[in-house]
Amino acid sequence: MKTKSTIALIILGVLGLSACGSDNDTVPVITEVPEDNHDTAVSDEIILAQRTALETNTDGKGFGPQSPRDIDDLYGESSIVFTAKLAAEEMNLCNIHFHKNAEHKGGDFTEYAGNGDGHGYSSGYKYSGAALSEAELTATAEEIGVSDHGSLHPGDTIEVHYVYSTAQVDPGPTLGACLSDSITNPQLRVEAQVYILVNDESALDFIDLTAHDKTTGKNQALNIPTDTGTPVTYTGSTTGPSYNEEGSPFQVSWSVRPLVAKVNIESVGTWLAGNVFDEDHAHGVRNLVQNPKLLSTIE
Secondary structure (H helix, E strand, C coil): CCCHHHHHHHHHHHHHHHHCCCCCCCCCCCCCCCCCCCCCCCCHHHHHHHHHHHHHHHCCCCCCCCCCCECCCCCCCCCCCCCCCCCHHHCEEEEEEEEEEECCEECCECEECCCCCCCCCCCCEECCCCCCCCCCCCCCCCCEEEECCEEECCCCEEEEEEEEECCCCCCCCCHHHHCCCCCCCCCEEEEEEEEEEECCCCCECHHHHCCEECCCCCCEECCCCCCCCCCEEEEEECCCHHHCCCCCCCEEEEEECCCCEEEEHHHHHHHHCCCCCCCCCCECCCCCCCCHHHCCCCC
């Protein structure tokens, strides 16, 4: 009998291949960007080439609506319809992770961070609200969330994804934790909250924000903020820079809060040092999806 992790890897591999397949077996268009291009922002032409490749690689192939998007722009032309109404309370929390800079645009996060390295780092959207205090921006004594792509600093924006599944699963690493041997095509939902990192012990504690339990019979995140505006709900997909030029085959119901909350950066560092999701750094972002044919209509 295959283990759950083995089944999940097989499924992810198959779905990943199907994302770049087509009826006529044409090879997907891919834009070449150096892997070690971490310190230099790519040109507008590179981003345009990635957008063009995404359109070419998805046109007429039946991909569903994609994410991330501008949550203030309700328009979309995708004809692929699925429900976005199943509440998170009726599903199981299966994963929590975050991206440096917001993947979505809108609300309190509309300042473009720049084109980045072409692989999802140093791009996305930043907090565009009231200025932070000098104290809140004080540098930390030690680097936090260090990776090959940099680290986290006071003043940085992060978008946290609380991922839910209809499968009977427990919280764990990656999207594989959201799948099971019994249900290989579960409904997925993401509750998204954007935070601004501050050096302030009185700000929200990330350990509390990511706390979860199963007292209701379903795995649930306990402390997602409830005072950050009415969530914008829409149908989309999984995100991440691996889908900059190819469509994501996963259907996801999104609930994105428009207002930003302040979180103590030291508590983020504590969480990254050890958590059930094996997260130790921020993820990159997918280019904002702008092609109306790849966007659902926000009701």
